[in-house]
Amino acid sequence: EIVLTQSPATLSLSPGERATLSCRASQSVSSYLAWYQQKPGQAPRLLIYDASNRATGIPARFSGSGSGTDFTLTISSLEPEDFAVYYCQQRSNWPLWTFGQGTKLEIK
């Protein structure tokens, strides 16, 4: 099973600041990595797929990069609605798709 390790576990920033979230895979997942946002009491929402493609309706301040084992989600300028938990997920090998443990982005 491919383990995804997200860092940091918690990120405290202020609106307007830049956020950089990391996801590291225990073995290569090529570009088969996505990022999801989950707000309290809500379902996850797909932000980025195939490492760097924004999903439909996702603002341009969200961007993804990386390939192989190291991936980054960047939020260029935080808006109040961006404070949430972010998960990465790999789909390199069904049926062993896995999620990271999440990064909580909180208001400083």
Add this chain to the structure above:
Amino acid sequence: EVQLVQSGAEVKKPGESLKISCKGSGYSFTSYWIGWVRQMPGKGLEWMGIIYPGDSDTRYSPSFQGQVTISADKSISTAYLQWSSLKASDTAMYYCARSIAAADPYNWFDPWGQGTLVTVSS
């Protein structure tokens, strides 16, 4: 608008059976895979399995094979997740989600249903 609407919260006792549902609308239900994801209290997300409503082709994650049954009724655009004998450890939020690409099981899933909270307690 593509929507997945899940059935309401359930409170069950250990050993009881349960079937929760996920109704799709706003798209061709038979053309996209539906997946189920578990989120245990305060924990992360786990893929359980996927189903293609067009022909009921179903694939399970090893951790959930034999523990749950995934099915679909295409006549009413609804997918199901069921247990024959619940355990306390099945207490979790369960989400359904739709594949973003038609007929492709090994793709990303979005949108997601609102979730169904299942509580199993004696």
